[in-house]
Amino acid sequence: GESSTESNDNEGDKGPGIAFDVGGRDDHSFNESAATGADRAGEELGITPEFQTARSGETNADRVQRLTALANEGYNPVIGVGYLYGDSIQQVAADFPDTTFGVVDAAPEGDNVYGMVFAEHEVSYLAGVAAALKSETGRVGFIGGVNNPLIQKFEAGFVQGATETNPDIEVDVDYLYADDDRGFADPAKASEKANAMLGRDVDVIYTAAGSSGSGSVEQVAAVEGAWAIGVDSDQYQQPGLAEYKDSILTSGVKRVDVAVEDLITAVHNGEAPSGVHEYTLAEDGVELSTSGGFIDDIQDEIDAATQRIVDGETTVNDTP
Amino acid sequence: MTALTTLAERFRPGAPGQKRRGLTYPKALLLVAGALFLLSLVRVITEENSLTATDQWVSAMTFAVPIGLAGLGGLWAERSGVINIGLEGMMMLGLFAAGWIGWQHGPWAAVAAGIVGGALGGLVHALATVTFGVDHIVSGVAINILALGVVQFLAKQWFGNEGSAAAEAGGNDKQSPPMDRIEPFSVPGLSDWLGDLAGQRWFLVSDAAGVLRALVHNVSWLTVLAVLLFVGTYLLLWRTSFGLRLRSCGENPQATESLGVNVYLYKYVALIVSGALAGLGGAYLAVLIRMYQDGQTGGRGYLGLATMIFGNWRPGGVAAGAGLFGFMDALQTRGGGAVVHATLLLFALVLLGLAVWQYLRGRRVVAAALAGTAVLLWAWYQATDTMPLELVTASPYLTTLLVLTLFAQRLRTPRAVGKPYRRGQDT
């Protein structure tokens, strides 16, 4: 019979199509951030973005299909959110040379593919600086959801930032799972990990574990004088964590929204960006949030550290 | 191994005065004391104080309860003769229902909702297996698939709908809005006194105090409820006529029917309770993290099934199995590699003890094998200081596998479990 491609000939005039990771558009994390960016762009440009979400347990074929369908329906750019979309984007992009594809957290190749990666290690370095300065016990902790390269970037930056600020500081590093994406959705486990760390006199905990993070924040909030540091978005603002916001020191924010908004705008303006772009501290692609004002007192040190990184004085490692 | 062996088991030349199997209270106490002693010993040797720390045990309980509740649910079902591999699905239903009701009406309502949600799953299983006579495993698997589908579908419809009240309150496709907390409680004087005692680091005494303190310090009300359910299950199933009837449905339903007992009814009741318990396990998770979140059950229903077999279809055994699981899980979550590394020594000692026991019973080969394994573990312990995260994560599963391998042959399945039963049919 005819293929679904043949039956559709709307060419790239439908605005952006966004394919989310399993978390979905309201995951209070990078998916949500991407959605915010798309919505903002949509509002400014008068277009409506299409959002699609992955099911749990998807394979590459499912992602390929989702992206194909979006491209096929005429959405442009088509953006995959999450590194899992890396391979599939590359594959689909080859079939739709006139569409621009974007992907968050991955760096695939292709003339019409735009990879948006973030310098998580740089912002984590700043988080490490803040943690080291704020810690009274001299022990800080890092909890990763899954021990994979992406989360290792957070770890590497955080440890480096903390130790370079205070060479005597002890950093507890722990992961929830070795290789199981459950690590991004297991608050109970994160909560136990945090509780154990707090029991070992750790008083600042940086948690890079997706939705598991709330478990950790909750434990920290129960301890007087202890601080939690969030990731991805400004967790101080997050409605689900409102009751603990006074314990959220700061968050290492990835401006996925900015990246996505820029890409949509560019495509709307007839450009077709390609290649891999790293959103770094230098261009505000990542930043340490200041809501709550808890780091106002150490803002100078943080600014100095930022400057060192921007100037290339300090090179932050992206692997532990 | 095969059905033929049952002939041998039945054959008891001049059988009078046979012994009843199972643990007597003194034996059980002795075991507990022995375990505590070993634990203290290992604690002192390895200086891993968290082995007997209160927080470790509180956390063990937190991990153990949902698995234990699922296991208890499995026990109800299998004691009535129906295999319930759908526990995972029933747990999901409980988790979902709790999250759904919880954010609107508070955590206790969530608990009730979880129970109802799980019970509905149990009812479906009863309908399929008892009324329609579908193979138990087949029906259970189908329920797991269905529950997953329904829960994800409804979560998207009810929590993630743009502009809905739930979405406003923080819900999304994968999670419900948060609910209130159930505050844990501590027994005032006792908790502190035991805390002081535990702080002394005295051999055995402080260890006992640390462990016991977990029972009075920061205890979740739901844990209390779970403990009551275990005790209640024991009393109900082994001390009342209701329980006798229910258990005999799992042993010989034809005989039970012939004595005027409505076997279908008992199986229905058992399966609904089974689902309700699994649902409560799900609700426990929801209350713990204060919301429904996709994938929270994470295979705990299957683990519950494992603890049930591990526990020889008895509440005490299920509790012990879930406890072991919770303990290992808490150990690895809280302590990581170093602490799990310490348990190598613990296992080596336990295996050594078993080896001695087997040797005394005249089983030299088994004893030698156990002793050999113990030495290997000890050597491993000596040669390293920590364990890789991957192995640590696997430790609860490896432990379960090891324990079952050692003891599976002493287990006693309800006779008629898994057999389709039709009223008035002989076979």
Added chain:
Amino acid sequence: MALRGITKRFPGVVANHDIDITVQRGTVHALVGENGAGKSTLMKILYGMQRPDEGTIAIDGEQVSFKGPAEAIARGIGMVHQHFMLADNLTVLENVVLGAEKAHGIGARARRRIAELSDTYGLNVRPDALVEDIGVADRQRVEILKVLYRGARTLILDEPTAVLVPQEVDALFHNLRGLTDEGLTVLFISHKLGEVLSVADAITVIRRGTTVGSVLPAETNPKQLAELMVGSELPTPATRESTVTDEPMLTVSGLHLSGTDSDGLRREVLADIDFTIHRGEVLGIAGVEGNGQAELVEAVMGIRTPDGGSVTLDGAEISTASTRHRREAGIGYVPEDRHRHALLLDAPLWENRMLGHVTEPPNSRGPWLTGGQAKADTRRIVEEYDVRTPGIEVTAGSLSGGNQQKLIVGREMSHQPKVLIAAHPTRGVDVGAQAQIWDEIRRARHEGLAVLLISADLDELIGLSDSLRVMYRGRLVADADPATITPEELGTAMTGTASGHLTAEPAEPADGSESTETDTPADGSGTPDGNDAEGGAR
């Protein structure tokens, strides 16, 4: 109690048709009839387990209609089923009080009541024993106790004697007499006409689902009764002309087997078993169930691994051979429990024909099955052995017991075995099929087959065997000459009271062989746990 015009139809079968029976209070009333005559069905109707399609039941002149056993129990009716209805994993006490907890609870009061009943009727049961640990006769008494515990005034016993030795039967009858003296009524089914005549006050004969007559024991004899039952003359298992040769076919020596029970203790199951069966010889082994016969058979078949001793088949040592190898080498096997050990109930007949001989033609060539040939051969068996079936594609489970057994015997005989191991080959099989099976065994024996025969039916055992051994607690304790021994003597020997060579007293044999001709072995109730789990495997 009066049953009037009872009719019960099953799909395709009229199990009961216009049954009329009147039972007087305080009597033992026997019900006889061949396999499948509808006796059990009738009793189940009386006990409320099945509803009659037509007809009425009156108790003490009052019409009743039971919706389930509970209502029958409430009216003082109790039933001991043909197949034991006990939960093995529960204690005697638990089995007894189950369903009747209201009466005395499930604790100390119940235990007292059980002890009381046990004493009153001399039942001698131990309330805290696990049922799986007790013997068949004890189980039987537990079943009776169950009924009495419910305060039954009418007892239905469906073939209670099938698995008992004569002494145990006597004890049971003594108990029954005690009951009727107390004013209870006993309804009693048996295939053993001698027993029926000795214990019953009245006898009703059922044939093909309907009552064909009521007789008083004093006015009839076993032969007449049997002819009334079957409607024709009966075959006899007697076989006298010897075909025994001196060529050893199967030699078992020094066989020893011990098993580990669930407490981890080792027990001796078989000890010092020695025997030789020659070409053309039938060796019968007598023994109360559970004395090691089943284990002996399994050890010879290679299903169990003995810890000592040797088995030699036709000069070849097979002590360590696998079951399959032994079967290929020429051992045929008719197991005791056909449902569990001889058939795949859900598989069609032709697949069942392959079972146990799948490595031999016509079932396979090399590693490949030859389904066509197997089917053709199944048709032959069905024809030759008169297996009543609509075709070879139906499942084995849908055949009646007798026809299943004919198929099994046909299958085993089709491979020209050198040795046939037959455990209760005619248990639960009706007289026609029984005669056929006996004929088949005799014919093959004539051609040189050696047979190891195990049977609870002493008449069959005596009638078919060329030599007899008695097994007790895992040992062969005595031997006997079938030409002279009587069932009673053999029964006595089975209880462990005799050893060495048994010789008969001169006067007995004539009477003994008389009753031989009329008794039909009981239905397949010898496996007390026919509804057992097949292992705990899941």
Added chain:
Amino acid sequence: MKAGGFLTEERREKLVLGGAAPLLALVTAMAITSLVMVVTGDNPFTAFSVMFDFGIKSDSQVWILNKAIPYYLSAVAVAIGFRMNLFNIGVDGQYRVAAFFAAVVGGALSLPGFVQIPVILLVAMVCGGIWAGIAGYLKATRGVSEVITTIMLNFIAGSLIAYFLKEGRLAEREGNIVHTPDIPGSSHFFEFATSVQPIHGTVLLAVLIGAAYWFVLSRTRFGFDLRAVGRSESAAEASGVSVTRTVVTAMLLSGAVAGLVGMPTLLNESGNYGNDFPEGLGFTGIAIALLGRNHAIGMGFAALLWAFLERTGTQLEFEGFDQEIVGVMQGIIVLSVVVAYELVRRWGVRRQQRLVGEKLARARKSDNDQAEVSA
């Protein structure tokens, strides 16, 4: 004997019975799903027609076929266990372990394709077999329920792979993905070109395995033994089958086939095993084996149906439906299929017993008549 007449009747009946159950199930499932959609305010007819229209597109068909390949293999692995009453929940762990080590070996070697592909397949089958064999061995020798061991082994498999799937151990890093070294292009499986996307050559592998499954089970002595054990362990043992050996063998075979589950992905798509390798195919296999009644062809249809639902579910999103409805459909279909099969089976058994009874009654009646005549 009117055997001939009966047989045709029987054959006809078999056909009717065979067709009745799936039909009943499908109708029930559609009815219930429609109900759910109506309750949640969606129009089921629109949804079904969207799914149907999209599902019959040529690229959809290729996609469905490709997607069904691992599902089918997984179902066969599960079915081998089912046929002898072994419940292998561990296919999931088995295929992951197998695919991982096969990928490692494939990435390390660079032999010509026609040598290397078989080597990779062999490694996968051996690894899968070993992983399942552990459960089989423990069941056979220690009596440990395979249900538990395979569940535990699934979790342990995850840890095992996680240990080796690290940069510096057996894997390399590429952006945020860690994966085993790429298998040389020459060792990729061939594809069938079509007017749309190519069809994966591993479809042949699936067909081959399916045919072997059918043939071994129904046409060989070994298959007979295996089925005998599944139908009655006690009868099989008494008939001379070594139950313990059959258990171990069946688990090994099941594991070996499970080992192939990851191959279509590895050899036709990814070319390596990374932390984006699909998980959970083993559980899907259970559902598909149930749906297809462990039947070689039935499972094929079931796998295609599953893939069809997944393909068309995504399309539903574009029309404003929730794709999660597909999960509900899958659950309902499985449940209604098992219930429908049981009902139809029971009806068949009753019919058969009635036939036997009638036949017997006829025989008796004629016996009676004869007896009366002769009397």
